[in-house]
Amino acid sequence: MKVQVLTKHLEVHDIYRYELAAVDGSPLPPFTAGAHIDVEIKPGLIRQYSLCSRPDENHRYEIAVLRAPDSRGGSDAMHLIINAGDVITISEPRNHFPLDTRATKSILIAGGIGVTPILCMAERLSQQDADFEMHYCARSKDRMAFRDRIARAKYASQVQTHFDDGPQEQKLDIDRLLAHQESGAHLYVCGPTGFMTWVLDAAARAGWGPDRVHREYFSTTPISTADDKTFSVKLARSGLVIPIASDQSVVEALAAKGVSIPVSCEQGICGTCLTRVIDGEPDHRDMFMTDAEHAVNDQFTPCCSRSKSAMLVLDL
Numbered sequence: 001m002k003v004q005v006l007t008k009h010l011e012v013h014d015i016y017r018y019e020l021a022a023v024d025g026s027p028l029p030p031f032t033a034g035a036h037i038d039v040e041i042k043p044g045l046i047r048q049y050s051l052c053s054r055p056d057e058n059h060r061y062e063i064a065v066l067r068a069p070d071s072r073g074g075s076d077a078m079h080l081i082i083n084a085g086d087v088i089t090i091s092e093p094r095n096h097f098p099l100d101t102r103a104t105k106s107i108l109i110a111g112g113i114g115v116t117p118i119l120c121m122a123e124r125l126s127q128q129d130a131d132f133e134m135h136y137c138a139r140s141k142d143r144m145a146f147r148d149r150i151a152r153a154k155y156a157s158q159v160q161t162h163f164d165d166g167p168q169e170q171k172l173d174i175d176r177l178l179a180h181q182e183s184g185a186h187l188y189v190c191g192p193t194g195f196m197t198w199v200l201d202a203a204a205r206a207g208w209g210p211d212r213v214h215r216e217y218f219s220t221t222p223i224s225t226a227d228d229k230t231f232s233v234k235l236a237r238s239g240l241v242i243p244i245a246s247d248q249s250v251v252e253a254l255a256a257k258g259v260s261i262p263v264s265c266e267q268g269i270c271g272t273c274l275t276r277v278i279d280g281e282p283d284h285r286d287m288f289m290t291d292a293e294h295a296v297n298d299q300f301t302p303c304c305s306r307s308k309s310a311m312l313v314l315d316l
């Protein structure tokens, strides 16, 4: 859908905040805490951004974009091309990172720009008077986005900040935090990949089951493709067999044969391209599915994942 950029505001060093509204001012589709939208920055360049406005607002969406040093072009282009007054195309909100209504307590942990969905969750839990605490880790105080908003929030006392360049005693003791929580507590984490691994490993050490741990990645760890091999994909409905070259993704190979699979992030984060696997063993390279979901091998992300078996039969 088309929306207008109402404001573009430099939130903090390298992070711009954008307010989006319907071009005719009508209400926007509702969303739940943790949801994101796809933004078409320019033709062929689509990126996902978490909504950080309050979930009870329907007159605007708010997103915040960090200009990432390792940007594949998305955040750079967003900062340079998109300005207040522009009309841009976005998707309706989708949520792969929802709050679990069974939680008796929620532990929200944000690293850097990963604060965007976490902030939205804090707003929602606060509105519900739910038991939660939020931990916000940033490199330094002057790189902490939404400082004023959090300071003014009703839930400000439930937020603890932790700065990499601050004294040791204010740093997040992740093992201690996760060791003594009630059995109904749920953990939510969003941040850079290394940060996520640090938190998720601590959760595993402390015995948190996967059903109580929720995470959203916004970038992937680069995987070496030097040893990628050829394999084939069979489309179950037509019987068509398509070879996949070692330097080609499944999406690319299928597109060359006129079979298009919808994609968005093209790096295994968003789940847009998720495709059902009928036979064969995928080589999962996405961060969208959990380890348990990978182990079932009944679906894969053809934008980045490959195959361990010589043939993958897809439900296409």
Ligand code: FES
Binding pocket: 262, 263, 264, 265, 266, 267, 268, 269, 270, 271, 272, 273, 274, 286, 288, 301, 302, 303, 304
């Ligand atoms: Fe996003 Fe494949 S397009 S996971």
